[in-house]
Structure formats: structure tokens, C-alpha cells
Amino acid sequence: MTTQQFDTCTLDNGLRVVVQSMPGMQSAALTLMIPAGSVYDPDGKAGTTAILSEIFSRGAGDLSARELSSAFDNIGLQRSVSGGVGYVTVSAATTADRILDAVPLIAKMLLKPHITPENFAPSRELVHQALNAMEDEPKQRLGQYLRRCSYPTPFSNPSEGTMEDLPNVSIADVQSHFDSLIIPNDAVLGIAGNVDSAEIQQALADAFGSWKPGTPRQLIAGAVTPSPMHIEHDSAQTHIGLAWDTVPYIHDRYFEAWATVSLLSGGMSSRLFTEVREKRGLCYAISASINTQKEMARVFGYAGTTNERAQETLEVMVAEIRRIHECITEDELQRCKARAKSTLIMQQESTMSRSSSLARDTLFIGRVRGLQEIRDMLDALTVDQVRDFAIEYAPKSMVLVTIGPESLDTTCVS
């Protein structure tokens, strides 16, 4: 019932294509990831990727913005282009019978955008407005600062850009970002759904064959913004962000890292939820999750709580993180595994989530991990391994960022 088949091929220009045929489905979805995210924004020009991502939908080749939009809507294509930290990602989905019509349109959008002054100005304005809106959402702002204080440059570059840099970004910067980074060399395209693998591969080769390769750029890690950091904000809650180092998805011990974080925050029986929310009623929202880039990864923890309870919330969170290696039980680990397995299987019901897994796996580890392989890896994981990992990778110090009316005593994180 859960057999999977993956077909992979590499076009002459280097674009890797992975197809998963899912005959029971009515839809098909596509995810194209290109290493061209904000980590590549030029120094002092944060927001370059964000502006380029806005421009993609504003016409392509011989099609005006409205014509392109109509062409997509005529085939019911849900689509988005998002400029993330590492990648520019194109996601699209529609009914399976229309995906072949979608492919050449998507290729046109990506390869022949209208990077013109008429499109540049409103695109930059939209990025500006999105930054404004983020100012009013403390939880979102917190994420940006936490990244800055926990990753070295340029891995800490915000995908949203910054207010300071935005006026410095020119149309030439955007054009140069497009020319040098929107290249097929290290890009991956995943398609999942009710598709004929050979037919879709041919369509992709036809549509993306003319994409010219370039020279992939190397990144050099720089400095990390110091923390703890407090940002004063007239908010009802104090928003607490914690970060510490862990191993990325490509690492041999990633599943041990995953299990460690899952003990903390996977499900409502997890330690943070139980200790901070259920036993003490300190907050509504609390979480911890792994943020993995290709080369490095961090755990990001979050809690939002009213100001008078913020200090206690921080201290309980930190104590739980520090004692994560203590008293891990077999049952506790089993629960993490059960949740992961069930999520994996339910993914098979969504072409969108499958296509993005295909692309991500291929980018990070060079191939797709099948359902059975992941199940085997989960089954093989023992309490001892997880405890050893938790001890070996215990955070020596944690990054702390808070947003709220008052700063907190930060002794507990140092």
C-alpha cells in the first residue's frame, strides 16, 4: 500500500529532476528549488532576493503580468514563488490532467521574467510594506533577530530584507542576482502526483532545456551578531526566542538530533508543553524545532507569555533544555517515533508535501529517502543513542532574544 517509485534524471544543463508517480491521486504538484536565497544577497543589500521573487509573477517572455496570471488561472494552477534564506522556491499544484500545460508556463515565468523599472518599483514597495507589517507582529520579528544572533553571516541574512538596506537595492542588483544565481547547476525540481513519469520528464526537458548553466557561488561564513538581545516593544506579551547549535539534515546523527528536539516539543505530551504550559500555565504557545540549512542547523525555541510571567517561563524552558538527556524513557521515544511515522505516511496523501520532500531530500543528501528507509532509521534509534547525542551536543550557551516591554534577567542562558 505504501510502495513508492522515484524516477530521477539530470538534464544536460545540470538540473536534477525527481518524479514520484502517485497513481491514486487526482492532482499533481511541482517544487523547484534554486540555491539563490537571501544568503546570496550582496552586502548591505538585504532584500535583493525578496524583490526578485516579487518580480517573477509580473510577466514573462511575451506575456504581460495579467496574461501570465490568466494563463495560470485558466488551468487552475495554485502557485507561489518565495525567496527564502537558502533557496528561491517555486511551488505549484493543479489537477493532474493539467500539469503538462503548466510546465512550459512555469519555465517561462522563471527563465524570462520582466526585470524592468516598471516592475522593480512596486516590487520593492511591496517588500517594504511586508517589512512594515512585520514590525506589528512581534513573533515574526523575533524569528528574524533570532536567526541573526545564531547564524554567522551570510547564513543569517533575513529573507524579508531590512528597512536599512532596502533603499540601497537597485534594479541592477536584482538583474545581477537573477543572471548569476538563477541557474540550473545545483537546482532540483520535484514532481509528485498522478503523472506519467516518462511524459513529464520529456515535458520538463523541453521546457527547461534552454536554461543556461552558470558558476555556483561559494559562501564564506562571517560573524554572528552578539546576544542576548532585547527589543523593546509595546506588546501584551513578552516573546522569548532561544537558539542553540545542532546538526543539519545531511549529518549522520540528524535523526538523533531530531529525536532530542522531539522529546522537548513533539506533540502535547512533550516536555516543554507539559512543564511550561500544562503544569504551570505559563503560556499558550510554546515550541522548539530544528531549522536546518544545508551546511548548518540550529534549534529554535519559542514561548509567548505575559510580562510578569516571562522570567519564570524562560527559566523553566532553559532548565528543561538543559536536562533533556535525563530520564529518557523507552515510551517517550516510542511516542516520537509513532508521530513521525504517521506523519510520513499521511504525507503520501498530499502531492504538494511529497513534491517538496523530493526536492529537499535531493538538494540536501543527493537522493530521496523512501518511506521504508526512514522507518528503518527511526526503528533503529535507541534511547542510549539519543541520550548520548543530547549530552554530546548539549548547548554550552544559548542565544536569547526577547521582544516585549521589559528585558529579562539572562543569567540562566549563559
Place this chain on the structure above:
Amino acid sequence: MQFHKHTFPNGLQVIAELNPAVYSVAAGFFVRTGSRDETEEVSGVSHFLEHMAFKGNDKYSADDVNRIFDEIGANYNASTGEEVTMYYAAVLPEYLDPAMELLAILMRPSLLQADFDMEKNVILEEIGMYDDQPSFTAYDTIMATHFANHPLGQSILGTKESITALTSEQMRRYHAERYTASNMTLAVTGNTDFESLIAIIEKYCCDIPSGVCDRALPEVKPVNSVRLLTRESSVQQHIMQMGIAPKGTDKRRFAAELLSVIVGDDCGSRLFWELVDPGYVEAADLGYNEYDGAGTWMTYLSCMPDEVEKNLARMQNVFDEVNRNGVTVEELEQAKNKVASRIVLRGERPMGRLTSLGANWVYRGEYNDVADDLQIVRGLSLQDMTELLQVFPIVMNTTVGVGPRKELEAGRVPA
């Protein structure tokens, strides 16, 4: 895809859309109760009760409930709205029995004083969290304003004051009145067979007490008004507007859904081209919301505070134009394609089907499969859109703002 229904002697209705080709099964209790069914003294009790449902009973403690849901790898949660409180779990088929046992326990929790006191803190934190989200504050305020003196205007979360004053005795009374079997629908979608499903439900749900309860459906009579909540530290101005649209039982609701896509979808709509594409606003959209005995057009606008009047005027022009001249054949076809592909994609997951299956039954006692929904959408004509606009033009009665502005220039907003 097979549809089944069954009513138990206590009045509990079970509806199921079963499909052996999927990997999971989802089940959800749709309780016909929410903030509109509260009195002022107990404002927020429906939502607070939804939290308390997870605190267990004599057999299972709160820790047990969380632990067992996690042991079976369930994707589970609950939500409270103005009219329906929903509790759901999606699991692999072999775990349907324990999932159903837990869901049944959620319907009859112990409501212990100690748990009540502790959870009250969590609710107050949740109120604080939403307070930091201007778009949520705007929503809460526009509902209260548009539906002034109408039950739909009552806040889902309640206020710090109402939650602080609420007693567990009041909650128990509310629970006894509203959580009766005949006021619930249990919807199930996905991979199981009906016979074993009914046997499982019979085991766990037969002692839910019977009893009838109803709700009043007064006419909505919005008084044109503008209300601003000034937040000086806010960078953007957030504006919502609301007008009258078809009720949840009105057949014109499908046309209303399509019209909202044509006029106010987040991409490729008229508002998108007039306001978002040129970079005038961060967001501008129009949605259609259906309720028991009511319906609304609702707009959301987020832009620089100084630009509000200009942008409201731009939106008004879009509405005037569509009210006057209707929509084009091309727009209608594109909207149908968009909506159809959304229906298909959402419908592939049991969890995605559960909400529309349950809501359709609770609001209308109807069952539509994905093919029925697609056929209805495909069948809508320009004539249907014109008729809708004649009775329900996009006219806003209520305007609410959250942000630095203290007042809006007169003449630019309905008042």
C-alpha cells in the same frame, strides 16, 4: 467514495465518507455551540471549555489524554468558532479505536476545579497572544461592531475580565446544556469500513446524554459605523470592512464564493491588480463568510497609515464597478478553475474532507462529495452572478481600523 449515516438512540448523528484508497482516517466531533450561544456573563466559555475537554475524566488524566494521542501518532486538535466547536484526530486506520475512545472522552470531561484554575492562565495568555496580532484584533472588533446586539458579535475568546470572573460551576452548566448528543455530529472520512466504525462508536459514545438545545437566529441589522482602535506604536494601519452577504443556507452562497475570488482573491483578482500589484498596499482582499442565519462580505486592508483614504477609495471603485457591471465570462471561468483545483487538492486528504463534510451537515443537513461540489461550481452562470449582485451588492456597512490613525477623513468611508 461511499457515504453513510446513522443516528444513535441518544441522538448522536454519525456521517461518514469512506475511501479505501487513502492511508489515514480522520474523525471529528462538530458540536453546534460557540460564542454566539453564550450569555454575556460567560463570554469565552465555549473556547475555555474546548481547552478543558483535553483534561480527561475518571479513567484518563490530562497527561494520559496527551500521551495516548501521541502514542498513536495522531494529528489532533480542536477549534472554537462563533457557531461550532470542533474536535478532531487523524490517525492511521489501525488506531481508529483508541482515537475514538479519546475523542469521546473529550465530549464528557471531568472539569475539575484544579485543572480549571490552571488552564485559566493559559486562556489569559492566549488572549494576550492575539492582542499582539493587529489583524486578529481588527477581526474581533469588526464582528462586535457589525453584529452589535446580535449573538454573532460575541467574542470567541472573551475578555480578560470575563475569563477571570468565570467559575467552573458556570462552565459545567454550559457544558450540560450544549454538549448533548443531538447537538453533535460525528463526521468520519478516510480508510475504514462503516460496520466496524459503528461498532467502535457504539462502544464509546452511547452514554453521551441526550437532550435538545437550540439557538436563536435573529435578523442582522448592522448600523453603518466606523470604529478605530488607536495603537500609536503600530507601523501599518489595518482596516476591515463588513457588509451583508448570503446566509449559510442560501443557494447563492456558491456564487458569493466565486465572486469573492474574482474580486478579492489574494492573487489575480480585481483588488489584487488595483491595489497589491502596484505596491499601494501590503494586503487587500475580499472574503465571503457564511453563518447560521447570516452571511458577510469582509475585506482586509493593510497599508501605510497615511494612505488609508486613498486605498479605501480604490477599493470602493472596484466594488462600485462590479456592482454596476458584474463580472466577465473570462473572470468567471478563471475563478471556476481556481476553485475547482482547490476543491480537488483539499479533498485528497481525509483531514481536508472532514471540515467540509462536517460543516455541510451541521449547517444544512446535506452531503456533497467532491464531484457534486465541482459540478455546482462548474454550473454557475453569469446570470447567477448578476442575480447575486442584485440582492447582495458588495456594500460595506461597517469599518474598523487598528493602527496609529485616530480618525479617518469623512466622506471616504461609509458612516
